[in-house]
Each structure stands twice: as C-alpha cells, then as structure tokens.
Amino acid sequence: MSVNTMPSTPLAGRITDPILLEVLSRYTKTSPETVDDLLAACIENDLPKFRARFDDWASSGYDVHELADVMREAVCRNNVEIVSMLLSHGQSPEASYATDAVRHRAKDVLAVFLQNGWDINGCPAQGRPPVLGLAVHDEDMATWLLDRGADPNQQSLIDLTPTSVAVKEAPLSTIKLFFDRGADVNKGQLLHHAVERDSGEAGVVAFLLEKGAAINAKMYENHPVSFGLYCMMGIGTPLHFAAQAGKYGLVQYLLEKGADPTIKDALDKTAMDWARFSGHADVMGLLKIAMDKDGATAEARDV
Numbered sequence: 001m002s003v004n005t006m007p008s009t010p011l012a013g014r015i016t017d018p019i020l021l022e023v024l025s026r027y028t029k030t031s032p033e034t035v036d037d038l039l040a041a042c043i044e045n046d047l048p049k050f051r052a053r054f055d056d057w058a059s060s061g062y063d064v065h066e067l068a069d070v071m072r073e074a075v076c077r078n079n080v081e082i083v084s085m086l087l088s089h090g091q092s093p094e095a096s097y098a099t100d101a102v103r104h105r106a107k108d109v110l111a112v113f114l115q116n117g118w119d120i121n122g123c124p125a126q127g128r129p130p131v132l133g134l135a136v137h138d139e140d141m142a143t144w145l146l147d148r149g150a151d152p153n154q155q156s157l158i159d160l161t162p163t164s165v166a167v168k169e170a171p172l173s174t175i176k177l178f179f180d181r182g183a184d185v186n187k188g189q190l191l192h193h194a195v196e197r198d199s200g201e202a203g204v205v206a207f208l209l210e211k212g213a214a215i216n217a218k219m220y221e222n223h224p225v226s227f228g229l230y231c232m233m234g235i236g237t238p239l240h241f242a243a244q245a246g247k248y249g250l251v252q253y254l255l256e257k258g259a260d261p262t263i264k265d266a267l268d269k270t271a272m273d274w275a276r277f278s279g280h281a282d283v284m285g286l287l288k289i290a291m292d293k294d295g296a297t298a299e300a301r302d303v
Contacts, residue, residue: 029060029062029063029066030057030062030063030066030067034053034057035066035067035069035070037053038050038053038054038057038067038070039069039070039073041053042070042073042074042077042079042082043073043077045077045079047081047082050082050085051085054085058089063090064086064089064090064091065090065091067086067091070082070086071083071086071091071097072096072097072100074086074109075097075100075101075104075106075109076100076101076104076106077104077106078101078104078105078106078107078108078109079109080108080109080112083109083112084112087112087116092116093112093113093116093117093118095122095123095124095125095131096124097109097113098110098113098118098120098124098131099124099131099134101113102131102134102135102141102145103134105138105141107141107144110144110145114148120132120145120148120149120150121149121150121151121154123154123156123157125156126156126157127156127157127158127160128156128160129154129155129156129160129161129162129164129165130150130151130154130156130162131145131150132145132146132150132151132152132154132162133161133162133164133165133166134165135162136162136165136166136169136170136174137169137170137174139171139173139174139177142174142177142178143177146177146178146181150162151182152166152178152179152181152182152183152184153182153183153184153187153188155187155188157225158220158223158225158226158229158230159187159188159189159220159223159226160188160189160226161183161187161188162178163175163178163179163183163184163187163188163190164188164189164190164193165193166178166183167188167190167193167194167197167204167208168193168194168196168197169197171200172200172203172204172207175204175207176207179211185208185211185212185213186212186213186214189219189220190208190213191205191208191209191213191214191215191217191238192219192235192237192238192241194208194238195238195241195242195245195247195250196241196245201247201250202249202250202253205238205250205253205254206253209257215237215238215239215254215257215258215259216237216239216258216259216260216263217237217238218235218236218237218263218265218266219235219236219237220235227266231266232266232267233266234265234266234267234269234274235265235266236263236264236265236266236269236271236274237259237260237263237265237271238254238259239251239254239255239259239260239261239263239271240263240265240269240270240271240274242254242271242283243271243272243274243275243278243280243283243287244271244274244275244277244278244280245278246275246278246279246280246282246283247283248280248282248283248286251271251275251283251286251287252286255286255287255290261287261290261291262291270287271287272284272287272288272291275287
C-alpha cells in the first residue's frame with residue numbers, strides 16, 4: 001500500500017460560518033470535531049488512533065455517509081485500511097470516490113472497490129463516460145482498468161465513450177491501446193472528437209480513417225438522444241468542425257480523403273458557411289475550389 005501526502009484542512013477549519021455550522025448540527029449527528037479527528041488520523045496515517053476514534057464513533061450508530069470527507073481523504077491517499085473500515089460500516093464505493101481514486105492513481109483502493117461491487121463501467125454522471133475516460137493521460141492506469149474489464153466503448157447518456165476522450169486528448173499510443181482492447185470506430189463520434197484536438201490531429205484522423213471511420217457522417221446522426229440534445233448547435237461532419245476551427249491543413253487532408261464540402265449540418269449550413277462565419281478566409285478558399293470541382297464533376301455526369 002502506498003500513502004500519498006497532500007495538504008488537507010479539517011472540516012471545522014473549513015466551515016467558519018456559525019449559521020452554517022448550526023444548520024449542519026441539526027441534520028448531522030456526527031460532530032465536526034469528530035470528523036476533524038478522523039481526518040487528522042487519516043492524514044497522519046495513524047491507524048491505531050483512527051481505529052480507536054472510529055470505533056467510538058461507530059458505537060453511536062451514526063450514518064457512515066456523514067464521514068464522506070474522511071472517505072475521500074482515505075481514497076486519495078490510497079489508504080486501503082481506512083477505506084475498508086468505512087465500507088464495512090455501510091459506505092458504498094460510489095462513482096465519485098472511484099473518480100478520485102483514478103485521479104490519484106489509488107489502485108489498491110480501486111481493487112477494494114471492485115471487491116465490494118463497484119461497476120467499473122458505470123458512468124459517474126449523465127453525459128460523462130466511465131472512469132477509463134479519466135485515465136487517457138496515464139497509460140499505466142488505463143491498462144490497469146482495461147485489464148479489469150473497463151470497456152472503451154461504454155457510452156454515457158450521450159454517445160460519448162472513453163475512446164471519445166482518448167482520441168481528443170490522449171497520445172496516439174494510448175488510442176492504439178484502446179483499439180487493441182476492442183475500441184469500436186463506429187461508437188463515440190471518434191472522428192469528430194479527433195478533429196477537436198489541440199495538436200496531433202492529422203495522425204489521429206489518419207489512424208481513424210484507416211480503421212474505417214465514416215468521413216462524411218454527421219455527428220450523432222445515428223444516436224437520437226444525443227442528436228436531440230445538440231442539434232441546435234449545428235452539429236455536422238468532421239469537415240464542418242475543421243472548417244469552423246480554421247484548421248487549414250486538416251481541411252485540406254479531409255478533402256483529399258473524400259470529405260464532401262456540400263453536405264449541410266443540422267442548421268442547414270455547409271463547411272463553407274462555418275468558415276465564413278468564423279473568419280477563416282484561407283479555409284474558404286480551399287472549400288471554394290473543392291465545391292467548384294464537385295460542381296464541375298456533377299455537371300459532367302449530367303451531360
């Protein structure tokens with residue numbers, strides 16, 4: 001077991017408003033002083049002191065959920081003993097605690113959560129993917145989660161998966177890891193998210209196209225819930241996204257790979273319309289050439 005060190009302020013020290021303290025005292029039975037004592041013992045990694053104070057608290061029959069701050073502190077410090085004590089008295093391995101554990105690389109705590117029924121593919125909130133999506137910057141943690149059943153294709157309420165986060169934020173090596181573990185190029189609107197990267201878009205877009213990503217698919221066109229939520233934002237094809245962002249090189253690459261500049265988005269706008277709206281004259285020039293070429297091709301077919 002490893003124990004991380006980090007500063008923490010006791011509950012009573014954080015809450016100074018006397019009115020708020022009075023309100024808390026009405027709805028909680030555990031005193032702020034007790035929480036402070038338990039937090040201090042957790043921070044000091046003084047297990048005998050924590051156990052003595054905890055056993056005294058537990059004998060009163062109070063609600064273990066009143067020790068949420070203690071649980072979170074123990075999770076972030078990867079303190080399996082304290083986490084196990086709290087779980088044994090009714091605390092649950094909630095998604096928020098698992099999120100903290102992933103962010104602090106608390107693998108021992110995550111293992112205990114799995115033993116206590118935590119769903120590794122559960123979404124912490126509507127519109128957010130499972131915790132694998134938090135590990136895209138940490139390939140070791142991502143591998144650990146994948147080895148224990150994390151699904152790179154698990155959707156939240158909308159069509160957003162851990163792989164969606166990976167293609168937008170992670171290095172290509174992590175993206176390839178996800179695909180080695182079963183990532184599906186047709187789930188999670190991957191090409192659209194890849195276009196939104198801050199850097200390295202070309203390599204990721206090329207990789208996804210090699211995997212069979214549909215270059216002219218409109219975002220969420222096959223996911224009604226997502227489309228209903230976001231259609232008023234004018235969601236379109238990856239070319240729409242690249243043109244709006246003024247990514248000249250990416251627009252050029254997408255056109256070379258077969259992106260159709262005449263497709264209209266949910267607001268009936270083309271990629272040219274978004275390039276004009278965003279003030280990207282160079283991108284407009286590229287798109288005009290492509291549209292003129294498509295027009296000439298269409299006329300030739302009609303002859």
